[in-house]
Amino acid sequence: MDKRFDIAVIGGGVVGLAILRRFAMSGLTCVLLEKGADILSGASKGNSALLHTGFDAPAKSLELQCMQAGYQEYFNIRQKLNLPLLETGALVIAWTQEESAALDGIVEKAHANSVSDVKRLTQTEIRIREPQISKSALGAVLVPGEHVIDPWSAPLAYAQQAIAHGAVILRNAEVTRVERANSDWRITSRSGDVLASTVINAAGLFGDKVEALAHESSFTIKPRKGQFVVFDKPAAKLARSIILPVPSEHTKGVVLFRTIFGNLAIGPTAEETEERTNPTTDSTTLEKLKSRAIEIVPALKDIDVTAIYAGLRPATERKDYIIEAHKVKNWISVAGIRSTGLTGSLGIAQHVVKLYAKHFGRLPKKLPEVIWTPVPNLAEQSIRPYMKGGEIICHCEWVTRGEIEAACQGPLPAGDLGGLKRRTRAMMGRCQGFYCGAEVTTLFEKAKHGTP
Amino acid sequence: MEHHEIVIIGGGPAGLALALELHTLGLKDVVVLERELEAGGVPRHCGHFGFGIDNKNRFLTGPKFAIKLRELAEGLDIRTGTTVLEFTLRGTMRLHSASGISEMSATRIILATGTRESSRAARLIGGNRLSGVMNTGTFQQLVYIKHQKPFSNPVIIGSEWVSFSNLLTCRHAKIKPVCLITENANLDAPSYFGIGARLAFGVPTKRSTKLVSINGHEKVESVEVETNGHRETIACDGVIISGKFRSENALYSSGFIEQINTAPLTTESYRSSKPNIYAVGNVLGHLETAGACMLQGRKLAAMIATEFK
Numbered sequence: 137m138d139k140r141f142d143i144a145v146i147g148g149g150v151v152g153l154a155i156l157r158r159f160a161m162s163g164l165t166c167v168l169l170e171k172g173a174d175i176l177s178g179a180s181k182g183n184s185a186l187l188h189t190g191f192d193a194p195a196k197s198l199e200l201q202c203m204q205a206g207y208q209e210y211f212n213i214r215q216k217l218n219l220p221l222l223e224t225g226a227l228v229i230a231w232t233q234e235e236s237a238a239l240d241g242i243v244e245k246a247h248a249n250s251v252s253d254v255k256r257l258t259q260t261e262i263r264i265r266e267p268q269i270s271k272s273a274l275g276a277v278l279v280p281g282e283h284v285i286d287p288w289s290a291p292l293a294y295a296q297q298a299i300a301h302g303a304v305i306l307r308n309a310e311v312t313r314v315e316r317a318n319s320d321w322r323i324t325s326r327s328g329d330v331l332a333s334t335v336i337n338a339a340g341l342f343g344d345k346v347e348a349l350a351h352e353s354s355f356t357i358k359p360r361k362g363q364f365v366v367f368d369k370p371a372a373k374l375a376r377s378i379i380l381p382v383p384s385e386h387t388k389g390v391v392l393f394r395t396i397f398g399n400l401a402i403g404p405t406a407e408e409t410e411e412r413t414n415p416t417t418d419s420t421t422l423e424k425l426k427s428r429a430i431e432i433v434p435a436l437k438d439i440d441v442t443a444i445y446a447g448l449r450p451a452t453e454r455k456d457y458i459i460e461a462h463k464v465k466n467w468i469s470v471a472g473i474r475s476t477g478l479t480g481s482l483g484i485a486q487h488v489v490k491l492y493a494k495h496f497g498r499l500p501k502k503l504p505e506v507i508w509t510p511v512p513n514l515a516e517q518s519i520r521p522y523m524k525g526g527e528i529i530c531h532c533e534w535v536t537r538g539e540i541e542a543a544c545q546g547p548l549p550a551g552d553l554g555g556l557k558r559r560t561r562a563m564m565g566r567c568q569g570f571y572c573g574a575e576v577t578t579l580f581e582k583a584k585h586g587t588p
Numbered sequence: 589m590e591h592h593e594i595v596i597i598g599g600g601p602a603g604l605a606l607a608l609e610l611h612t613l614g615l616k617d618v619v620v621l622e623r624e625l626e627a628g629g630v631p632r633h634c635g636h637f638g639f640g641i642d643n644k645n646r647f648l649t650g651p652k653f654a655i656k657l658r659e660l661a662e663g664l665d666i667r668t669g670t671t672v673l674e675f676t677l678r679g680t681m682r683l684h685s686a687s688g689i690s691e692m693s694a695t696r697i698i699l700a701t702g703t704r705e706s707s708r709a710a711r712l713i714g715g716n717r718l719s720g721v722m723n724t725g726t727f728q729q730l731v732y733i734k735h736q737k738p739f740s741n742p743v744i745i746g747s748e749w750v751s752f753s754n755l756l757t758c759r760h761a762k763i764k765p766v767c768l769i770t771e772n773a774n775l776d777a778p779s780y781f782g783i784g785a786r787l788a789f790g791v792p793t794k795r796s797t798k799l800v801s802i803n804g805h806e807k808v809e810s811v812e813v814e815t816n817g818h819r820e821t822i823a824c825d826g827v828i829i830s831g832k833f834r835s836e837n838a839l840y841s842s843g844f845i846e847q848i849n850t851a852p853l854t855t856e857s858y859r860s861s862k863p864n865i866y867a868v869g870n871v872l873g874h875l876e877t878a879g880a881c882m883l884q885g886r887k888l889a890a891m892i893a894t895e896f897k
């Protein structure tokens with residue numbers, strides 16, 4: 137007999153995982169099916185890791201609502217899950233007269249979105265706050281609430297908390313077929329079949345394809361690629377705030393931001409692409425990003441590049457998030473979570489559970505007792521495992537053997553080398569594996585297959 | 589806080605030769621800090637021939653050379669498994685070892701932290717992020733220490749002498765490189781390396797050729813290269829990104845001492861911009877032979893010893 141669940145979530149990106157967590161904590165039986173060898177194999181693998189206030193989001197949009205709810209919940213739960221927060225604030229900087237003219241509008245819009253601490257800064261105030269920024273900055277808007285988080289530990293924590301509340305996560309489980317079986321869905325995956333009463337489609341870059349397994353999709357995914365260049369650690373002290381451009385009609389522009397791991401990065405570009413997996417970088421664009429970073433912070437010219445990467449936004453033909461319940465069919469589509477999903481995920485989960493309760497089924501009256509599953513800290517600003525001793529394997533990021541071994545065990549062990557890197561930071565530093573690559577790969581293979 | 593007359597950071601050929609010579613010259617309060625579990629530095633994983641103590645008789649393999657070096661250094665105060673994390677504002681060293689974090693100070697500090705190849709990212713080489721793309725350092729460790737064969741037909745990027753050393757490692761692991769690619773019109777290594785590669789290993793060298801991108805799905809399937817404006821796709825299942833050595837600068841890159849092209853700026857007597865900090869061996873930014881680094885270490889020892897007279 138196939139196993140039966142109340143809820144099946146398709147897709148283990150940050151959105152699917154946050155939804156899984158909320159349903160599991162509401163007392164429903166849940167399963168998540170993820171195509172990749174590990175969670176975070178799609179859009180959630182490479183983003184800017186900014187926790188947004190929604191100051192510039194479209195007014196009254198579902199996106200704004202979910203972001204602000206998600207932002208609030210992140211603050212409420214982060215200590216219990218040991219999730220970091222780097223309180224940077226952001227500056228929207230005007231570099232031309234035309235951009236200067238737009239600054240007041242940005243403040244007004246932020247206030248209308250109830251981000252009321254947003255205000256203008258004078259040139260002198262910019263100098264004091266950001267002494268390393270190019271002197272050609274004309275004016276700025278300060279957004280104190282924009283922050284930096286850990287893009288991988290947060291969804292990992294959601295996943296582990298869901299598991300602690302009884303949820304099942306299946307990996308290497310691409311869903312290839314869904315069909316009605318009496319009042320349930322039968323979901324066929326590469327890791328076997330499951331039955332579920334309600335399906336949540338959170339397949340990100342493949343949202344339209346998964347939708348088409350059940351019915352005609354009302355949207356088409358139009359992936360939009362973003363490339364990034366990451367500078368070495370000494371760069372982090374060159375910018376205190378996230379440096380945003382004034383958005384133009386065509387583009388939101390590239391951002392200069394610190395990472396939770398103690399680096400400084402620039403990106404993302406916005407490029408229409410056919411790619412849905414494995415986004416490529418290209419040297420010409422990377423060179424341009426690097427030059428732009430040096431224009432903004434001239435001292436970056438002497439600092440090495442540590443890493444390059446690209447991410448894919450699951451955009452659609454529509455602007456807002458698409459979160460729709462298909463009434464007769466017990467199916468909720470969660471799609472087009474384009475460029476704010478890391479922030480929005482917890483809010484999206486609240487919204488989806490409400491939709492479920494409204495249309496498909498009552499939630500158990502008695503909530504299960506809440507179990508907290510803190511994740512190891514990878515953030516540079518807090519206590520890291522190496523500080524307690526152990527043997528350092530990755531000498532650039534100071535990752536210990538104990539951390540690597542722990543990441544290969546537990547309820548959700550790393551499913552591939554990428555997953556191991558995201559759980560530990562190993563091989564992500566300035567030498568990109570020159571010293572530790574062989575050892576880390578061997579440790580992983582050993583944990584996975586029992587032999588190297 | 590623990591204090592020593594002389595602390596050497598890095599137990600590779602340069603650091604060990606320096607410690608050894610200081611000992612011979614009668615200086616006893618010398619400590620070597622090495623982050624790996626054994627001293628010896630990069631030669632530990634260069635399984636091919638070409639190493640000689642003090643650059644003489646270069647017939648040893650790297651690992652044999654490293655063993656010999658450790659034998660010579662026996663009895664010295666070498667602390668393995670000890671990483672210097674950073675210099676504090678007061679100029680002391682913050683250390684990590686199995687038991688946790690500690691601090692150490694020294695009258696003289698010598699940087700002997702070696703060099704590494706620049707990564708794909710630092711060179712801004714685009715394409716897909718795939719397994720099977722690595723530096724010479726990782727490749728050597730996989731083959732000689734882990735006894736693995738990461739690919740069968742890689743392309744080698746670079747034409748420095750280490751680029752050619754990959755041919756030896758490939759032969760050892762029964763790997764047949766497709767070709768060697770260099771942006772330059774001439775090889776960085778002496779031209780007989782190129783002739784040798786073709787005749788002895790059957791591996792052609794493509795000059796004035798730039799790697800544009802690395803492509804594939806899960807694994808490397810091909811590289812795209814450009815020669816004088818003409819683009820071409822070369823099938824391969826791996827890429828070795830070699831050379832462009834750069835100083836292992838983590839300890840001073842945030843401006844602790846002055847730098848030139850990311851290496852410490854030093855006088856002829858290996859002294860940095862801070863009078864009590866020295867740098868020796870490959871940390872100076874060029875890839876010298878292990879024996880040459882030993883000789884530098886010995887030379888510096890003699891200079892330091894005279895300061896004590």
Ligand SMILES: Cc1cc2nc3c(=O)[nH]c(=O)nc-3n(C[C@H](O)[C@H](O)[C@H](O)COP(=O)(O)OP(=O)(O)OC[C@H]3O[C@@H](n4cnc5c(N)ncnc54)[C@H](O)[C@@H]3O)c2cc1C
Nearest residue numbers: 147149151171178179180183184186311340362477478479
């Ligand atoms: C360049 C860039 C920068 C960004 N910056 C930020 C930021 O600073 N702040 C912020 O809040 N957000 C940011 N985002 C947005 C955020 O990353 C996305 O909104 C979020 O990752 C979307 O998550 P998702 O779960 O919807 O999709 P995904 O992460 O793509 O998850 C979908 C999952 O479904 C799986 N899947 C697909 N098909 C199937 C199938 N048939 N069966 C089973 N599984 C399947 C995929 O493998 C994937 O793991 C950024 C995004 C990008 C690309």
Ligand SMILES: Cc1cc2nc3c(=O)[nH]c(=O)nc-3n(C[C@H](O)[C@H](O)[C@H](O)COP(=O)(O)OP(=O)(O)OC[C@H]3O[C@@H](n4cnc5c(N)ncnc54)[C@H](O)[C@@H]3O)c2cc1C
Nearest residue numbers: 598600601602623629630638672701702869870876877878
């Ligand atoms: C692929 C390759 C092939 C080569 N082939 C040859 C050859 O055939 N013949 C030859 O003579 N030479 C060869 N060499 C060169 C030789 O390996 C180097 O010249 C020599 O190792 C340099 O010595 P070093 O002591 O300066 O640095 P390294 O050998 O790099 O030693 C530096 C040491 O410092 C340690 N360290 C670094 N940072 C810290 C820190 N923060 N705290 C504590 N310890 C630290 C490192 O772990 C390392 O052990 C080759 C090199 C390479 C990469």
